[in-house]
Amino acid sequence: MTSSNFRDELVHVSALNEFVYCPRRFYYQRYHDEIGTPYELVDGRSKHEEQSRRGGWVRERYFRSDELGLHGKLDLIENDGDVLTPVERKRAESETYFPSDEVQLAGYCMLLETVTGDPVNLGYIYLYSTDERHAVRITDDHRETVREIVRQIQAMSVETIPPLTDTPSKCEACSARTYCMPEETARLEPKRARGTGWEDPDAVSLGGDDV
Ligand code: SF4
Numbered sequence: 656m657t658s659s660n661f662r663d664e665l666v667h668v669s670a671l672n673e674f675v676y677c678p679r680r681f682y683y684q685r686y687h688d689e690i691g692t693p694y695e696l697v698d699g700r701s702k703h704e705e706q707s708r709r710g711g712w713v714r715e716r717y718f719r720s721d722e723l724g725l726h727g728k729l730d731l732i733e734n735d736g737d738v739l740t741p742v743e744r745k746r747a748e749s750e751t752y753f754p755s756d757e758v759q760l761a762g763y764c765m766l767l768e769t770v771t772g773d774p775v776n777l778g779y780i781y782l783y784s785t786d787e788r789h790a791v792r793i794t795d796d797h798r799e800t801v802r803e804i805v806r807q808i809q810a811m812s813v814e815t816i817p818p819l820t821d822t823p824s825k826c827e828a829c830s831a832r833t834y835c836m837p838e839e840t841a842r843l844e845p846k847r848a849r850g851t852g853w854e855d856p857d858a859v860s861l862g863g864d865d866v
Pocket residue numbers: 677678679680681818819820823825826827829830831832835836837
């Protein structure tokens with residue numbers, strides 16, 4: 656990262672999710688602003704002012720940790736006596752959640768730990784599409800994954816575009832597809848597709864328009 660202000664140095668927790676989905680897509684989001692507002696421009700400090708407490712829930716809490724290199728806003732925290740449990744809510748048209756959602760939740764748990772001083776080993780993922788809440792046990796593997804992704808994001812540079820995804824089916828609904836051009840890249844520059852899911856573009860079948 657090139658700037659020294661904290662918004663450039665800290666990784667937003669939601670970026671963990673995007674990076675797990677496809678580092679290349681995250682690259683386009685981050686450096687080319689192709690999809691919405693870059694994460695670095697999210698000013699969570701103003702959100703912090705909006706925090707409030709109602710009953711057994713804590714809402715709208717902004718966290719940052721220089722040590723973790725993370726920041727982000729937790730929309731909802733269950734407050735059950737002394738135990739605080741983050742709740743991450745997803746629209747989830749697919750009616751399920753993904754490993755990337757678990758990593759994001761782990762990031763929130765780790766931020767919460769920096770405030771409470773206690774391990775936060777449980778979080779919930781609530782799916783609007785099914786109205787179900789799933790308990791996710793946060794493990795050391797989750798925590799190490801979060802730390803590794805933070806390291807990788809902080810090491811990114813505009814000069815180095817990450818490789819194409821290993822899972823071409825993700826490209827079908829990818830909002831960066833028109834910029835990434837995976838099929839064109841694979842056909843015109845096969846070296847760039849080597850070792851990825853696009854190594855044999857004839858074997859990849861995508862349908863529909865970009866989202
Ligand atoms: S089109 Fe595929 S390879 Fe390109 S950024 Fe999107 S998911 Fe990644």
